[in-house]
Amino acid sequence: MESLYLLVPLSVGAVLVIGWLFWRALDGGQFDDLDRPAHDVLMDDDRPGKSADPAD
Amino acid sequence: MTRIHSFGDGAPRPQSPAAACFHCALPVAAPGRHRACVLGEEREFCCAGCEAVARTIVLGGFERYYETRESHDTGVGRAPLPGDLPPSEVYDDAEAQRQFVATPSEYTREATLILDRIRCAACLWLNEQWLRRQPGVLRADINYATQRAQIAWDLRRAKLSAIIEAVRAIGYDAYPYDPRREDQLARRENRRALWRLFVAGFGAMQVMMYAVPAYVDAGSGTLTRDVEQLMRWASLVLTLPVVLFSSQPFFAGAWQDLRARRIGLDVPIALGVAIGFAASAWATLAAQGEVYFDTVSSLVFLLLGARYMESVARRRASRKLDPLARWMPSFALRLADASDDASAVRVTAHVLKAGDRVLVPPGDRIPADGEVERGASSADESLLTGEARPVAKTAGAALVGGSVNLEQPLVMRVTRAAADTQAAAIARLVERAAAGRPRLVERADRIARSLTVVVLAAAAAAFLYWWQVEPARALWITVAVFVVTCPCALALAAPIVLTRANGMLLARGAALTRTRAIEALERTTDIVLDKTGTLTTGRYALVRMETLGTATRDDCLALARSLEAASRHPIARALAREQSTQRVRQADELRNFPGHGVEGRVGDRRLRIGSARFCGELCGSDLPGEFAACVAQQTTVYLADDAGWIAALAFEDRLRDDAQATVEAFKARGLAVHLLSGDAQAVVQALAQRLQIGHSAAGATPQEKFAYVERLQRAGRVVAMAGDGLNDAPVLAAADVSFAMAGGADAAQMQADVVLLGEGRLLAIDQSFALARGAMQVIRQNFAWALAYNVVALPLAASGWIGPWEAALGMAASSFVVVLNAMRPLLRETPALASVATPGLARSEAGR
Numbered sequence: 001m002e003s004l005y006l007l008v009p010l011s012v013g014a015v016l017v018i019g020w021l022f023w024r025a026l027d028g029g030q031f032d033d034l035d036r037p038a039h040d041v042l043m044d045d046d047r048p049g050k051s052a053d054p055a056d
Numbered sequence: 057m058t059r060i061h062s063f064g065d066g067a068p069r070p071q072s073p074a075a076a077c078f079h080c081a082l083p084v085a086a087p088g089r090h091r092a093c094v095l096g097e098e099r100e101f102c103c104a105g106c107e108a109v110a111r112t113i114v115l116g117g118f119e120r121y122y123e124t125r126e127s128h129d130t131g132v133g134r135a136p137l138p139g140d141l142p143p144s145e146v147y148d149d150a151e152a153q154r155q156f157v158a159t160p161s162e163y164t165r166e167a168t169l170i171l172d173r174i175r176c177a178a179c180l181w182l183n184e185q186w187l188r189r190q191p192g193v194l195r196a197d198i199n200y201a202t203q204r205a206q207i208a209w210d211l212r213r214a215k216l217s218a219i220i221e222a223v224r225a226i227g228y229d230a231y232p233y234d235p236r237r238e239d240q241l242a243r244r245e246n247r248r249a250l251w252r253l254f255v256a257g258f259g260a261m262q263v264m265m266y267a268v269p270a271y272v273d274a275g276s277g278t279l280t281r282d283v284e285q286l287m288r289w290a291s292l293v294l295t296l297p298v299v300l301f302s303s304q305p306f307f308a309g310a311w312q313d314l315r316a317r318r319i320g321l322d323v324p325i326a327l328g329v330a331i332g333f334a335a336s337a338w339a340t341l342a343a344q345g346e347v348y349f350d351t352v353s354s355l356v357f358l359l360l361g362a363r364y365m366e367s368v369a370r371r372r373a374s375r376k377l378d379p380l381a382r383w384m385p386s387f388a389l390r391l392a393d394a395s396d397d398a399s400a401v402r403v404t405a406h407v408l409k410a411g412d413r414v415l416v417p418p419g420d421r422i423p424a425d426g427e428v429e430r431g432a433s434s435a436d437e438s439l440l441t442g443e444a445r446p447v448a449k450t451a452g453a454a455l456v457g458g459s460v461n462l463e464q465p466l467v468m469r470v471t472r473a474a475a476d477t478q479a480a481a482i483a484r485l486v487e488r489a490a491a492g493r494p495r496l497v498e499r500a501d502r503i504a505r506s507l508t509v510v511v512l513a514a515a516a517a518a519f520l521y522w523w524q525v526e527p528a529r530a531l532w533i534t535v536a537v538f539v540v541t542c543p544c545a546l547a548l549a550a551p552i553v554l555t556r557a558n559g560m561l562l563a564r565g566a567a568l569t570r571t572r573a574i575e576a577l578e579r580t581t582d583i584v585l586d587k588t589g590t591l592t593t594g595r596y597a598l599v600r601m602e603t604l605g606t607a608t609r610d611d612c613l614a615l616a617r618s619l620e621a622a623s624r625h626p627i628a629r630a631l632a633r634e635q636s637t638q639r640v641r642q643a644d645e646l647r648n649f650p651g652h653g654v655e656g657r658v659g660d661r662r663l664r665i666g667s668a669r670f671c672g673e674l675c676g677s678d679l680p681g682e683f684a685a686c687v688a689q690q691t692t693v694y695l696a697d698d699a700g701w702i703a704a705l706a707f708e709d710r711l712r713d714d715a716q717a718t719v720e721a722f723k724a725r726g727l728a729v730h731l732l733s734g735d736a737q738a739v740v741q742a743l744a745q746r747l748q749i750g751h752s753a754a755g756a757t758p759q760e761k762f763a764y765v766e767r768l769q770r771a772g773r774v775v776a777m778a779g780d781g782l783n784d785a786p787v788l789a790a791a792d793v794s795f796a797m798a799g800g801a802d803a804a805q806m807q808a809d810v811v812l813l814g815e816g817r818l819l820a821i822d823q824s825f826a827l828a829r830g831a832m833q834v835i836r837q838n839f840a841w842a843l844a845y846n847v848v849a850l851p852l853a854a855s856g857w858i859g860p861w862e863a864a865l866g867m868a869a870s871s872f873v874v875v876l877n878a879m880r881p882l883l884r885e886t887p888a889l890a891s892v893a894t895p896g897l898a899r900s901e902a903g904r
Binding site for chain 2: 004005008009011012015018019022023026027031032033034035036038039042043
């Protein structure tokens with residue numbers, strides 16, 4: 001039970017740190033376009049031997 | 057009765073032909089005519105536009121767009137041919153560019169473009185890659201959420217018009233975005249809302265973690281007093297920002313309500329949060345009683361989450377209306393010489409300065425504040441003033457930018473350049489959708505309000521009673537009453553369904569501009585269809601011409617074109633496309649008789665172009681027999697002067713591809729279908745017969761159409777009207793619910809409850825009926841559930857049977873049920889529609 005005296009304040013600290021991290025990400029614009037990352041994975045042209053540019 | 061529902065997989069499908077256009081999924085009328093090789097196979101296309109687009113995409117090396125796209129068909133329709141779109145050169149104008157182009161260095165220019173005709177993420181990918189490949193383009197980034205493109209180009213190697221043309225070449229459209237539309241503000245708001253939500257969510261999670269041991273332990277005594285106190289303090293610290301920061305919108309809303317001396321839904325929420333937190337804080341400080349930090353923070357989190365989702369959906373909806381901006385006058389016809397209408401030059405409305413003279417054709421929006429210099433007409437200022445009656449405008453009268461010229465062309469002098477009028481009008485359109493709510497929802501709001509009063513009274517009564525009986529429990533029972541009856545289920549019941557219905561409609565190519573319409577949509581018994589531009593594409597072509605006497609074909613064409621020069625009627629556009637060698641002279645004293653025709657003077661001849669009745673009034677004789685061939689089958693207009701008849705011009709208008717299927721779907725739905733048109737009896741009859749429409753009326757003037765709809769309404773019918781022309785505006789306003797085509801006249805669009813986007817797919821009308829029925833059913837279920845829950849929970853909490861945490865659980869569960877119910881499918885797609893909508897899916901499944 002004694003460990004709780006350390007763990008509970010630690011968890012409060014952890015919440016504050018995570019909150020700060022999230023705020024940084026938010027302010028940096030990471031959440032402005034939530035639709036794109038999901039599609040980027042699919043649109044990424046990674047098929048071998050196929051170039052997106054026929055000019056070369 | 058349900059013919060359209062009955063197509064089994066093996067049965068023939070008359071409505072989904074063997075070949076659908078590979079690009080836009082519309083049926084292919086002439087197989088074999090437009091073909092191209094895509095993804096290793098020969099594909100059929102419906103038209104030259106789609107074929108050209110597909111070839112461009114394949115040549116550019118972006119074939120896999122066709123593999124990754126999610127659907128072909130969301131009401132965007134066939135790819136436009138170059139001539140269908142307004143010229144892009146105006147965007148190169150240096151004066152116009154000052155409004156939306158940034159200049160980061162000497163030769164670099166930057167702008168934001170709105171992309172139109174976007175269907176899915178694959179379209180965005182294609183556009184981005186394509187833009188990056190254009191010569192002179194330095195940078196192109198598309199935000200997938202807002203669907204706007206940020207581009208930078210080198211002035212020496214590229215022009216903005218060339219970039220826009222490149223986008224058009226692959227079947228989309230782009231136009232500059234006016235940054236003054238408070239994009240920045242919206243982004244800041246979005247970030248703040250997310251931050252609020254996150255603080256509440258993380259606070260709620262963590263506080264719940266501290267609360268669970270206390271719940272589990274309840275009474276067994278494993279948890280020492282000190283540890284419990286420690287957890288309470290930790291909860292207090294984490295709930296503090298939730299109450300002080302995240303709950304701000306509720307407190308602000310409650311404060312506004314109270315200042316306006318009314319009780320809104322925010323009041324009990326704010327009271328519950330404040331009392332719950334204050335009581336828990338006191339319990340923590342005094343080290344006795346119960347704490348409900350978890351209840352408070354999860355309550356705030358759930359409510360904020362619902363509000364955030366609603367605002368995201370609303371932003372999405374308003375974004376879909378962006379493309380409508382193109383049809384509103386970002387352009388104006390500026391006159392170089394005030395006495396000569398032919399000197400009109402199309403310019404962007406931004407560049408108008410005080411003192412400029414502008415020609416405003418009927419049906420167009422007045423581009424800036426000013427006064428009438430020449431002409432007499434009336435203007436619809438209802439969007440700005442709320443006054444529905446048209447205001448008469450004669451020389452010298454003041455014109456308000458953003459209002460609509462209704463009857464005849466006006467020449468105005470600009471007194472104040474007002475570039476924002478258009479933005480303001482669009483914003484108003486979107487706001488109106490949010491502001492007007494269905495009567496059922498309004499009734500629910502009233503119920504929620506009285507319920508709030510009941511709750512406040514019950515809470516006060518419970519407090520007083522328990523204060524006498526058992527003072528220690530009084531406060532907590534009061535809190536429990538507040539929490540358990542938190543009207544958020546009631547508050548969520550309708551908006552979440554409406555938002556969803558709105559989003560689903562948008563995905564099917566229809567924008568709801570008045571949410572109120574959903575209720576009328578559900579009750580609709582009759583649908584009245586306009587012919588021109590609604591059942592047909594509205595794009596006429598001159599197919600036959602008979603002339604009398606010495607007049608040559610070219611002379612008559614020139615006369616007709618000068619009369620129709622200022623008109624936006626489809627006939628006028630067809631005339632403008634017609635080749636003629638004669639110089640088109642300027643017509644004076646142009647007067648537009650909506651539904652009849654146009655009168656004007658060319659040289660010293662007084663001329664009329666329009667219906668036979670209208671022209672006959674001028675020349676005073678009956679139709680000559682020579683015109684018989686024109687009169688017989690097609691839409692015909694006549695040209696006459698006061699001496700006699702001059703010519704008959706026959707036009708033909710192509711039927712929309714889904715007209716037949718739509719009429720059948722209406723019938724399957726049990727709706728009575730009516731056809732109303734200003735065209736000749738023979739034409740209307742033939743069409744009614746072909747589409748098997750039971751009721752039709754030909755030669756109807758706007759007044760007659762209005763009376764027709766009113767007659768139906770007096771007989772107790774609920775009437776939906778679909779139209780597009782200027783003369784439909786009054787009927788659209790009179791109908792219980794109205795649909796307008798995106799390409800139609802501005803006035804029609806502004807009156808309409810639903811605007812069909814893009815090329816205008818008629819089936820979207822039928823789908824909105826289905827969707828409205830589904831949505832209203834779900835809303836009713838939600839209301840019934842929310843009310844029943846409150847009726848049961850309130851006495852239980854007031855009598856002390858429910859503790860605050862059970863209350864919170866009950867509240868959350870009731871909201872959850874409402875949200876879950878709203879997420880059910882609102883629309884059952886008929887098999888025929890589904891097969892048209894997802895050929896891509898069928899193909900990829902077959903390939904596996």
